[in-house]
Amino acid sequence: MTSSRSSSSRKAHRTCPLCEALCGLELTLDEAGTVTGVRGDKQDPLSKGFICPKGATLGRLDGDPDRLTTPMLRRDATDAPAADGHEPAGQVPDDHAPGGHVPGGHVPGDHAPGGHVPGDHAPGDHAPGDHAPGDHAPGGHVSGDWDEAFQTVHRELAKVIERYGKDAVAVYIGNPTAHSVAGPLYGAAIIKAIGTRNVYTASTADQMPKHVSSGHLFGDPLAIPVPDLDRTDHLLMLGANPLESNGSLCSAPDFPGRLKAIGARGGKVTVVDPRRTRTADLADEHVFIRPGTDAYLLMALVHTLFAEDLVADLSGFAGLVRSLDDLRTLTADFAPERVAPVTGVPAATTRRMARELAAAERAAVYGRIGTCTQAYGTLNSWLVDVLNVLTGNLDRPGGAMFPRPAHAPVYRKKRPFTTGRWTSRVRGLPEVNGELPVATLADEIEAPGEGQIRALITIGGNPALSAPNATRLDKAFAGLEFMVSVDPYLNETTRHAHVILPPPRPAQTPHYDLALLGLAVRDYARYSPPIVPRPEGRPSEAEILAALAVIASGMAPPSAREAALGLDEMIITSTLKKATTVEGSPVFGREPDELRKTLDATMTSTEQRLDMMLRLGPYGDGFGADPEGLTLTRLRDEHPHGLDLGALKPRLDEVLCTASGQIELCPPSFAADVTRLRASLDAAPEGLVLIGRRHLRSNNSWLHNLPELVRGSNTCTLQLNPSDADRLGIAAGATVRVTSRTGTIEAVAEPTDTVMAGVVSLPHGWGHDRPGTRTRVAQGNPGVNVNAVTDEREIDPLSGNAVFNGVPVTLEPTP
Numbered sequence: 117m118t119s120s121r122s123s124s125s126r127k128a129h130r131t132c133p134l135c136e137a138l139c140g141l142e143l144t145l146d147e148a149g150t151v152t153g154v155r156g157d158k159q160d161p162l163s164k165g166f167i168c169p170k171g172a173t174l175g176r177l178d179g180d181p182d183r184l185t186t187p188m189l190r191r192d193a194t195d196a197p198a199a200d201g202h203e204p205a206g207q208v209p210d211d212h213a214p215g216g217h218v219p220g221g222h223v224p225g226d227h228a229p230g231g232h233v234p235g236d237h238a239p240g241d242h243a244p245g246d247h248a249p250g251d252h253a254p255g256g257h258v259s260g261d262w263d264e265a266f267q268t269v270h271r272e273l274a275k276v277i278e279r280y281g282k283d284a285v286a287v288y289i290g291n292p293t294a295h296s297v298a299g300p301l302y303g304a305a306i307i308k309a310i311g312t313r314n315v316y317t318a319s320t321a322d323q324m325p326k327h328v329s330s331g332h333l334f335g336d337p338l339a340i341p342v343p344d345l346d347r348t349d350h351l352l353m354l355g356a357n358p359l360e361s362n363g364s365l366c367s368a369p370d371f372p373g374r375l376k377a378i379g380a381r382g383g384k385v386t387v388v389d390p391r392r393t394r395t396a397d398l399a400d401e402h403v404f405i406r407p408g409t410d411a412y413l414l415m416a417l418v419h420t421l422f423a424e425d426l427v428a429d430l431s432g433f434a435g436l437v438r439s440l441d442d443l444r445t446l447t448a449d450f451a452p453e454r455v456a457p458v459t460g461v462p463a464a465t466t467r468r469m470a471r472e473l474a475a476a477e478r479a480a481v482y483g484r485i486g487t488c489t490q491a492y493g494t495l496n497s498w499l500v501d502v503l504n505v506l507t508g509n510l511d512r513p514g515g516a517m518f519p520r521p522a523h524a525p526v527y528r529k530k531r532p533f534t535t536g537r538w539t540s541r542v543r544g545l546p547e548v549n550g551e552l553p554v555a556t557l558a559d560e561i562e563a564p565g566e567g568q569i570r571a572l573i574t575i576g577g578n579p580a581l582s583a584p585n586a587t588r589l590d591k592a593f594a595g596l597e598f599m600v601s602v603d604p605y606l607n608e609t610t611r612h613a614h615v616i617l618p619p620p621r622p623a624q625t626p627h628y629d630l631a632l633l634g635l636a637v638r639d640y641a642r643y644s645p646p647i648v649p650r651p652e653g654r655p656s657e658a659e660i661l662a663a664l665a666v667i668a669s670g671m672a673p674p675s676a677r678e679a680a681l682g683l684d685e686m687i688i689t690s691t692l693k694k695a696t697t698v699e700g701s702p703v704f705g706r707e708p709d710e711l712r713k714t715l716d717a718t719m720t721s722t723e724q725r726l727d728m729m730l731r732l733g734p735y736g737d738g739f740g741a742d743p744e745g746l747t748l749t750r751l752r753d754e755h756p757h758g759l760d761l762g763a764l765k766p767r768l769d770e771v772l773c774t775a776s777g778q779i780e781l782c783p784p785s786f787a788a789d790v791t792r793l794r795a796s797l798d799a800a801p802e803g804l805v806l807i808g809r810r811h812l813r814s815n816n817s818w819l820h821n822l823p824e825l826v827r828g829s830n831t832c833t834l835q836l837n838p839s840d841a842d843r844l845g846i847a848a849g850a851t852v853r854v855t856s857r858t859g860t861i862e863a864v865a866e867p868t869d870t871v872m873a874g875v876v877s878l879p880h881g882w883g884h885d886r887p888g889t890r891t892r893v894a895q896g897n898p899g900v901n902v903n904a905v906t907d908e909r910e911i912d913p914l915s916g917n918a919v920f921n922g923v924p925v926t927l928e929p930t931p
């Protein structure tokens with residue numbers, strides 16, 4: 117721990133857990149352990165002192181008086197009788213598959229829920245529930261103790277599983293779990309323990325198309341190339357606004373500074389976005405595009421590379437690129453002139469973009485959420501990397517490269533990627549990465565019949581605001597027989613929970629970015645131990661999740677600490693056993709028990725797992741094989757400000773694991789989806805379409821309770837082009853009714869020429885006016901929930917991802 121004491125205050129250093137940028141922070145704490153100040157950590161080799169307004173309010177978040185400090189029990193959940201336990205599921209997850217939501221987290225097969233086949237669990241015979249599903253008045257929570265809370269979860273989950281089977285229990289894992297140690301380390305164990313197929317995460321509201329793309333192209337859904345920002349000469353960026361978001365699937369603290377540096381060294385940044393964002397303003401060129409049409413533009417760019425003979429010499433890939441000719445054929449009829457009427461991008465611009473991309477010494481194409489949350493999300497994600505391959509920029513400095521995180525072993529070859537190992541019950545949507553689309557969660561809760569969801573576990577998610585057609589989902593939650601949420605807040609989602617289990621505050625929580633360090637623009641590692649001790653009897657989030665895993669397997673709840681110890685021991689044992697039998701592993705042929713003994717007994721069992729992962733990783737000490745190598749102790753004690761492991765290195769050979777052993781440039785399922793793309797070329801929707809937007813001082817749905825971040829002007833406005841405002845008679849500041857297939861909301865109009873004509877934009881994560889919540893600041897400035905008008909029926913079929921951009925809407929001024 118890096119803390120220095122003065123008489124009344126001390127400093128401590130840690131990684132900001134809020135967004136993907138991984139900034140190092142310097143916290144000032146008073147004697148009571150209250151965070152009184154936050155600054156950027158200048159000694160962090162990756163972030164070098166950068167901080168944004170969200171990081172700067174981490175102290176306020178840490179000390180938010182609305183943060184829950186005890187388990188909360190819904191009044192109607194506190195007096196049910198006890199039921200029998202179940203046999204433990206007895207499956208041991210191993211430590212190579214960090215769960216959590218970014219990136220996807222669940223390696224396919226690693227937690228094939230229960231590995232069961234349809235019909236595996238007997239239907240029928242369901243005793244009618246004691247508490248009939250139906251609307252409850254949300255809220256009405258009372259504080260409880262941890263024993264009572266875990267007992268209630270045990271009793272109620274057991275009841276549901278006994279009556280309806282394992283698939284009746286669904287799990288939803290949200291965004292903050294991707295920023296925690298606990299989410300990736302214990303989420304998969306919970307899913308395995310239940311053995312349910314009803315697994316949902318924020319991934320299908322976010323980046324699932326990128327996983328499917330990487331899964332087919334490279335064999336590994338987690339092998340996501342990131343733009344080598346610090347060395348590129350040319351960055352083509354679509355559907356990303358890092359000046360507000362600070363970057364995603366590309367962890368780069370001070371993203372704005374890194375973009376400016378591209379220009380400063382003579383390079384070029386081009387932004388493709390239906391809005392002229394702050395990022396577009398900073399860029400050298402901004403290209404407006406009609407929402408949802410990126411796939412046409414990208415196909416046209418690929419077309420142009422072929423047509424104008426601009427494809428790079430691919431001999432550097434040593435025969436590793438497959439199906440080049442199929443790709444050429446597939447893109448033949450997507451000339452820039454053909455797609456321009458749909459995209460709104462002039463053909464000459466497209467051709468020039470292709471030429472510039474091909475001509476640049478070192479170029480990278482990067483697409484983010486604007487390109488993922490679309491009807492063609494997977495095609496977009498794929499074509500972005502196709503462009504990186506065709507221009508010779510994949511896996512080379514200054515191009516798009518695969519980070520090499522310190523905690524992930526390189527010796528373990530993965531199974532080739534597949535999807536659709538099972539399908540959802542109601543809509544028949546394919547499983548992807550072990551998950552079903554959040555867009556169908558409401559269907560699965562509402563539709564009666566065998567396999568209907570009766571109980572839900574949410575971990576760090578707020579789908580009642582974040583999911584498409586969230587209004588419907590919110591209602592569906594009210595009908596669940598049992599719901600438990602691991603969450604620090606009583607909010608729009610957790611108000612439905614019978615039991616809320618709050619994790620301790622950030623200062624009391626260890627931090628290591630299991631999910632994000634594999635997406636960073638430099639290889640880098642940082643471990644932040646807790647800086648304030650937890651109160652007696654207060655479990656860590658790791659312990660809470662471990663206890664849930666044990667309970668979900670049917671065993672009576674042990675103490676949370678015992679649960680973590682037991683689970684971690686099983687995982688450590690099985691991981692070490694595997695590691696000693698895999699050729700190429702640094703501990704191949706050694707004795708697992710001997711290795712086990714060398715883990716530091718003064719560490720928590722969670723830390724021991726991290727230590728094990730680092731020691732087996734590419735920079736690790738290999739349990740003594742390389743005495744200079746990395747261990748958690750070394751990372752913690754010798755590199756308290758973080759450890760720079762260097763610029764990204766070419767490593768395609770380590771990453772590629774398709775069945776063919778080659779990059780599958782033209783996967784058959786993608787080629788088949790191009791047929792759909794082609795078919796809709798002449799059927800582009802007329803009328804207004806809705807897109808999203810992010811603001812620097814917000815973070816999805818859950819930072820609106822901090823006064824510092826919501827002070828000032830209303831940001832939850834409907835932006836529209838002045839020409840549309842004039843045509844519809846909508847004045848600035850007027851209230852507008854926004855209607856789609858799923859609903860109507862009202863928002864304040866903000867005409868601005870930064871939004872292209874025909875497009876309107878609303879941010880997400882707002883709508884804090886529901887009863888029964890306890891986020892007092894957010895309630896005072898609730899905003900409206902854009903996801904009341906997004907449509908759960910629209911998905912990207914290849915990934916199941918939600919479609920938030922390009923939603924057809926109509927507007928009318930309110931009287």
Ligand SMILES: Nc1nc2c(c(=O)[nH]1)N[C@H]1C(S)=C(S)[C@@H](COP(=O)(O)OP(=O)(O)OC[C@H]3O[C@@H](n4cnc5c(=O)[nH]c(N)nc54)[C@H](O)[C@@H]3O)O[C@H]1N2
Nearest residue numbers: 355357361364407408484485486810811812814815816921
């Ligand atoms: N301040 C802040 N930071 C955040 C978050 C936050 O809520 N607030 N959320 C975090 C999360 S969970 C994520 S996933 C990341 C996301 O990080 P980014 O991907 O950078 O997200 P956005 O800022 O929403 O930028 C998406 C851009 O896509 C544009 N867009 C919309 N539709 C289309 C389209 O059809 N085509 C194209 N080309 N562009 C389109 C939008 O106008 C917008 O400018 O940000 C993370 N960081």
Ligand SMILES: Nc1nc2c(c(=O)[nH]1)N[C@H]1C(S)=C(S)[C@@H](COP(=O)(O)OP(=O)(O)OC[C@H]3O[C@@H](n4cnc5c(=O)[nH]c(N)nc54)[C@H](O)[C@@H]3O)O[C@H]1N2
Nearest residue numbers: 290291292321322576577578579582602808816817818880
């Ligand atoms: N219309 C529209 N909808 C969108 C998007 C969009 O661009 N447009 N973006 C989508 C994207 S990219 C994402 S990632 C999703 C996010 O979707 P979700 O993950 O469902 O929603 P969040 O708002 O991130 O909710 C985070 C929850 O985690 C809790 N939390 C905070 N810290 C912790 C912690 O340390 N531990 C635990 N256990 N809980 C914690 C918060 O209290 C909150 O309840 O939203 C999606 N929804």
Ligand code: SF4
Nearest residue numbers: 132134135139168171
């Ligand atoms: S950019 Fe992200 S990681 Fe950095 S301080 Fe802001 S919220 Fe934290």
Ligand SMILES: [Mo]
Nearest residue numbers: 291318321322
């Ligand atoms: Mo996200």
